[in-house]
Amino acid sequence: MKKYSFLLLLFLLALAGCSATKKIPKGLYYDPPGSTITTNKIITPEHKRTITINSSGISESNEFDGARLNDFFQVNDTLYQAEMEPENAPVNNSAWYSFKVWSTKPQTVWINLKYKDGSHRYHPKTSRDGLNWKPLDSTFYKIDTAAGSALLKLNVDKDTLWISGQELMTSKDYENWINKILENSFAKKKIIGYSSLGKPINELEISEASDSVDYIVLTGRQHPPEVTGAFALLSFVETITGDSETAKEFRKKFKIYVIPLMNPDGVDAGNWRHNIHGVDLNRDWYYFNQPETRAVKDEMLRLKNLSGKMKFFIDFHSTQKDVFYISKSDSLNNSVPPEIRLAHERAYHLTKDWFAQIGKSFPEYYINIDESLNNPNSPTSDEWIYNNFYCPALTYEMGDEDNRGQIKKLASIAATELMKLLLNEK
Ligand SMILES: [Zn+2]
Structure with a gap:
């Protein structure tokens, strides 16, 4: 008992010390409670299994990377x-x-998607090979906003049908993409750390x-379902590694560091937002409690010691609509030292100039900039x-259901205009 009281006292002293000397990190207005507490949390495991319903010949499985299906059962003759x-x-x-579904005989079934602690968000995408995807026809799909569920009508047969909130893009897909980029003699790969489960x-x-020259940094996939942000990052990088004169010149004068997949455990586990310890990595950039954020921070600090400067930082995400969260100018904030204020002012105007140039190259695209967050x-x-780093640093968010071609086009234009700028x- 005595030992525990002593430990409790130590804990309280540590807590008092922390609150007296440290600022408390503040989450964003839409965050659920506790999101800025980034010590390991208890997670609910998703049991990997294949379920076959013998009477109807329907099978489903979550035995693949990126899957998320916690339970599956038959409700009546055609409804699951x-x-x-x-x-x-x-x-x-x-x-x-x-998840995947198949049937011993061709039949039409209805599957009701029901969620615990959430409601239906992503328009279903289907695939016959796990690689090529298309959105499920709207006439085959009904959302019940009151119940937070969605009902899908599917024609199933003996061939596997994948059904997924977005196209699957797991750590394996990133590896393949990285290998493709590495075919360029000017590209190198480095492992900067390992996830909690030991993935690079x-x-x-x-x-x-x-x-040692100035550089830009691109990061992605802190949040597992944010696949449209990943499509933007890929196109952005492919433009910089491309054959245009701008890209060639840029590569001679700058370095580009890309960390495309910050949360491989969460992505492969089919998590909704967190890493394998149940933590939102994009709320851990204060305490750096998680190995994934720590690895990136340590790498950024290594770059900071080089003689070149970071000129631009973009973190790719997805949300309901396109939005670019840019850092506010703090020119009027007297508590900030004047040299930092000046650097921030410059960063702010450079960001705005970039968007102006994107607007000129892609006039039919509406650029939604948000400085409020x-x-x-x-x-x-x-x-x-x-x-x-006092450089432009922004969160580049693509809408969940954006046209995939437009995501690619926008990112390519954005990359070209950034290189020119x-x-x-x-
Ligand atoms: Zn995100």
């Missing part, structure tokens, strides 16, 4: 229920699902510059970079 739950709750409503956190270094105490990637600055 698929139940999903998040890795832990409370959690932002990114109600991910992904890969970084691509792209450059034809001979020595940022708070220097937010434990997010963009704020940490902005407050440590930074080259002109030289």
Whole structure:
């Protein structure tokens, strides 16, 4: 008993010490309670299994990376229920699902998607091979907003049918993509750390510059279901590694560091938002309690010691609609030292110039910029970079159901305009 009282006293002293000396990180307005507490949390395991209903010949499975299906059962002759739950709750409503279904005989079935601690969000995508996807025809799909569920009508047969909230893009797909980029002689790969489950956190270094030069940093997939943000990152990088004169010149004068998959455990586990310890990685950029965020932070600090400067940082995400969260100018904030205020002012205008150029190259696209969300105490990637590197640092969010071609086109234009802008600055 005595030992425990002593430990409790130590704990309280530590707590008092912390609150007296440290700022408390502030989450974003839409965050569920506790999101900025980033010590390991208890998660609900998703049991991997294949269920066959012998009477109807229907089978389903979640035995693949990226899957999320917690239960499956027959309701009546043609109706089935698929139940999903998040890795832990409370959690932002990114109600991910992904499973396979097949049947011994061709038949039409209805599957009701039902969620615990969330409601239906993603328009179903289907695939026959797990690689090529298309959105389920709207006439085969009904959402019940009151129940938070969705009903799908599916024609099933002996061939596997994948049903997923978004196209599957797991750590294996990233590996294949990285290998494709590595076919370029100017690209190198480095493992900057490992996830909780021991998966590599890969970084691509792209450059034809001979020595230490200025650089940009691109990161992605802190949040597992945010696949449209991943499509944008891929197109952005492919434009920089491309054959255009701008890209060639840019690679001679700058380095590009890309960490495309920050949360491989969460992605492969089919998590709704968190890493394998139930933590929102994009709220851990203050305490750095998780190995994934720590690996990226350590790498950023290593880069900071080089003679080149970080010129631009973009973290790719997805949400309901396209939005670019940019860091506010703090020109009027007297508590910020004047040299930092000046650097931030410059970063702010450079960001705005970039969007103006994107607007000129893609006039039919409406650029939705949001300056309201940022708070220097937010434990997010963009704020940490902005407050440590004083360069433009933004969160690039693509809408969940955006046209995939438009995502690619926008990212390619954005990459070209960014290269031009930074080259002109030289
Ligand atoms: Zn996100």
